Amino acid sequence: MQVLKFGGTSVANAENINKVAAIVKKAVSKNKTVVVVSALGGVTDMLLQAANNAARGSEDYKQAITEIEKRHFDAVKSLIPVAHQSQLLSLVKTSINEIEDICNGIFLLSEITPRTKDRLASYGEWLSSQIIAEKLRFDQVDVQWKDARQLITTNSNYTQAQVNFEATQANIVDYFNSLQQSLCIVPGFIASNADGITTTIGRGGSDYTAAIIAAALNAEILEIWTDVSGMMTADPRLAANAKVIEKISYGEAMELSHFGAKVIYPPTLQPVMTRNIPVWIKNTFAPEDAGTLVLNNERSAAQSDGNIIRGISSINSLALLSLEGSGMIGIPGFSKRLFEALSNEQINVILITQSSSEHSICVAIDAGKADAAKQAIDEAFANELALQKVEPLKVETDLSIVALVGEQMRSHPGVSGKMFSALGRNGINVRAIAQGSSEKNISAVISTIDVRKAINVLHEDFFETTFKQVHLFIAGVGNVGSKLLQQIEKQLVSLQQHLKIKINVIGISNSRTMVLNEKGIALDNWEGELKQGEKASLPLFVEHVINKNLRNSVFVDITANPDVAAIYDRLLQKSISVVACNKIAASSDYANYKRLKDLAREFNCKFLFETNVGAGLPVIGTLNDLVYSGDEVLKLEAVLSGTLNFVFNNYDGSRPFSDVVRQAQEEGYTEPDPRLDLSGTDVMRKILILAREAGHEMQMEDIGNNGFLPQECMEGDVEAFYACMHRHEAHFKQLLDKADAQNCKLKFVATFNEGKASVGLQHIAPENDLYHLYGKDNVVLFYTLRYPSQPLVVKGAGAGADVTASGVFADIVRAASI
The missing domain is CATH 3.30.360.10 (Dihydrodipicolinate Reductase; domain 2)
Structure with missing residues (x-):
């Protein structure tokens, strides 16, 4: 027995569903199969948005329902022969009418309950699974459709229902023991309580549905089919050189999923982990790609590719709460009261750190809950605040967490040192740190504006053994500057081969024009690009250098301009190294010269000016x-x-x-x-x-x-x-x-x-x-x-x-x- 789950992008339209059908038919030919499907991509969001609009008294919900109807009708008409469409179209129309009736009721009452949300949201998976089952029938596949609400039993905690595994196990085993067909299609995400009322098991719940069924049936494998070729070493939208992870342990996959790698829903792994069922993450749109295999720790470690770090991930939109005060030292109960205040407000704590002096506790939470958290904590510690035993709660926003994940970190000293050294070299300030005793995860709270740089810096240090990317900004391209660009172009390959350095010229400016291109300026046509550039502006050029916040940035001054020399301090304070052919700064007032040297040391960068004396002589x-x-x-x-x-x-x-x-x-x-x-x-x-x-x-x-x-x-x-x-x-x-x-x-x-x-x-x-x-x-x-x-x-x-x-x-x- 094998279980395959297809996500919303995989079943977003008729074209994608045809791809899914091809994969399913190939799977069924080898083994008895259960297929769990999500709603057509984006439909669940549309259903909930329609409900919210109706509750606000906005008739925009009608437009959303019309769009939902059209998408399902289009899918049916593209997948099913015309002569056989009527029954399925009638089923879709009946469901759309029910959706409209529910939204009309919400509109009239101007309110929506969690139970109603679950009822409304359930239509997405219910409809998509019916359409896919019918498509496979017309492809001559022996298929049975089964309502997940008859299999998975939960409590009545609507929108986040908890599974009754004992009852659910019995339901699944009883049903599939009697199933004659080689293929069963099941809608994901939806379930029911003991009274048969529809519930849902949380966003991303289709993964969870598949895992629950796989665990109950002790399946040979659970395949999660999505729109990427597996879990990656970093978010490819942030790190261009991110790689697919071939094998990963359950623990590592759960850590990466928790910290923003949304390829797999975090609770998915819990049911299959207890049964040691491998999870294979595959790409619907590139089925031949190897994907990522999630195994138990021992099997994963035995087949490790040698990397200590499995992946780098992040969580954005965080707030850091800091409770400090001398009155906390040696007094038990402060932590309990802090977390109790947050728990009462249903606020999840993402990261915790406490100084050994017990003088302060820091916790990271969702930034959207920061105001509610401050109010709850201030109330909980009102007496201590009045007596000045604790200071008013400090709330910092615009923060993110960057995390290194890897089972093997525990046996390799120096990983955290390497991590923080890499961040420090690039001027990324760490606001808080957390590492569990299992040493499976090292997390650092940083400014959100530094996330892209941090991900690339860490990915480069831990995964990219081929080369180090250096981003170059050059002011002044006269005789010396043009020769420099020629030399760089000539040596690009040699630098990568021998020094593992790849130089990417991002910005060039002379006194008339400037060109800025984050992807890199073509060195064989830099003059042409510069002629087509915008009007030169030193302030704008410098702002670009700083605001792009690229890792391993170097600013090169090949002018004799005092205005250019005057901006070195701003660059150095952002950990941007300065290479100066211009002698003005190093020969300026001694206090300025010393300050620039000190800034370079303080912010872990370089202020170099070898050519100030003797040109190229050392x-x-x-x-x-x-x-x-x-x-x-x-x-x-x-x-x-x-x-x-x-x-x-x-x-x-x-x-x-x-x-x-x-x-x-x-x-x-x-x-x-x-x-x-x-x-x-x-x-x-x-x-x-x-x-x-x-x-x-x-x-x-x-x-x-x-x-x-x-x-x-x-x-x-x-x-x-x-x-x-x-x-x-x-x-x-x-x-x-x-x-x-x-x-x-x-x-x-x-x-x-x-x-x-x-x-x-x-x-x-x-x-x-x-x-x-x-x-x-x-x-x-x-x-x-x-x-x-x-x-x-x-x-x-x-x-x-x-x-x-x-x-x-x-x-x-x-x-x-x-």
Whole structure:
């Protein structure tokens, strides 16, 4: 004997019922079968809504009844040959007339009772089962229809009737022992009390009906046919990479069902669990899919796929109630009175947590019951409130529960640590925690706005061993930004293969337009997408980054814009890592620099700015390694401007100094405003950043600058700057001649020594380490306790779009690896 149950979506219309008929005929050919069916999809809701409208005095209920009639008529006319429709259509019409009479009565009385609700709701399953049975008869299947009200006996707790299992068992066994047919169709959800009055066994009760029958008959298997291919590791609407669970234990399935996985109705498993009857969840619309097999714990564990966690689920629309007070400590009875007050209001407690100090108790309930709960608890503790032994009840809303479920967690330490670490890295605050002694479930209360992110973060950590998804937002796509996007596109496959990282560029903005796409921007057509984007707005771009609340988000600033640098703190406080090519933030007021570093630590993200000094050279990384390993920087000597090194390496007096500077700008070595380079301001920022990273509290004004530009050249715009340099060519030629006379080269050098920093043009002799520095190269000499006389040297190209982009790319990978 086998029992098959088909849900509302499986029997929603004639097309779907034909699919069900095909599955049933195949099943009957192998074994004697009981089929339990739900109402046509949505009909039960329509019936109850019609009742509610009638009770409110609204005649809209008539329209709902008309729609219900049409849906059933359409099904009959599509499934049954015309010559044989009349009897079934007459049965449907009689039922519709009864529904209308009941609703008319409700309308006249302006009230509806639970008993009337059950009577009205029962028509959905009653009609669908009659239609399906008749369809199978015309398909030459030996079928018998049986009213579940004659099989399942309950008490009179209407809408949530409790089953009398002893009487029900006897009814089912007696009936099926005498049944001659190979197939029996039974309506789900409905039952009757001892007086034969219609009752229902709760929403989702068709699953329960099937389980009750399967248990009574000790069936070989219970198949639950629905619109998905089994239970999944997470809600596929929230986690795109959710997978079907091949096998799962009864306990795990019940936990997942309780915590929002609506594939199966939670009480379903109770009757079959006691009989060790496997439950197979299958997809009506993809019957060849393997589905999920629910087994007892031992059989499930023996055939485990190796995953400690079986699934991740959630419950939304929760409120957290917190009862606190010093008067609770050591006084018995507070918990009893709290739960008693909730019980009296028929309020179900979903999660409980209590501090070991007994100073507070937190419970999570349905948010819709929060006001009633507060009133009941305040009344129960009125005396303690008056005496200030307890504080007024705190009610927090807009909360959800995210739960990890798995039988094997009890034997694997570190699961909860991994869970909370993953949530913390992504800025998801946990408001309350609960874990039973069975260690089958770890639940965390979080903000509802974080549910999607939390589900994806946890699913990625526990199930997606293939790669980690990183969401990238890029501000600034000029020379460096465009090279970065090219490099990312080229390395996408390699990153997934070797580092298990998948980079998804979600947002791109320049000064004119921006494009935002949560599914990802095509890197082979990002320029086209950006041209078609909306008008650029930094506030809107940042709001998008924050409001999308995507896991593993990284914001990349490849601008020189102070407004962009000013929003880093907002991003870091949302656990969004910041990669900055822009030097403004790291060289701003020391208090701001330190605050940004502290925010990154506090909110478990990264603030990285390797390219602030030396483009793609590992200057800051090397300095950090020295300091973190306990070394101390005694002195720094460096040529930190690729622009100035290029200029002085190429200026030989044969052409104007201004022409060489313009060449540097055209080749992409200078800042957008080359005066920042030639004035020494950019180098001052760089040595300031290095001094700070070495552990020194310094400000920009603490750095000396021995400049070489005539002051008047700093006035006006960029073109005026070039014109002024051209007029002062004799000045620049004189600087070159003095250096040549001493057999020296001109280098713009930054130094840090004994807590003091300065920058300026120097004559560098051939024996100096800075002499042999060509093209646009940079060099940094680290004199430390470990390298006191022979410095640690970092040397290489310190300017250029390609190398700078590679440095930004490296920081993105570092940020993604936390």
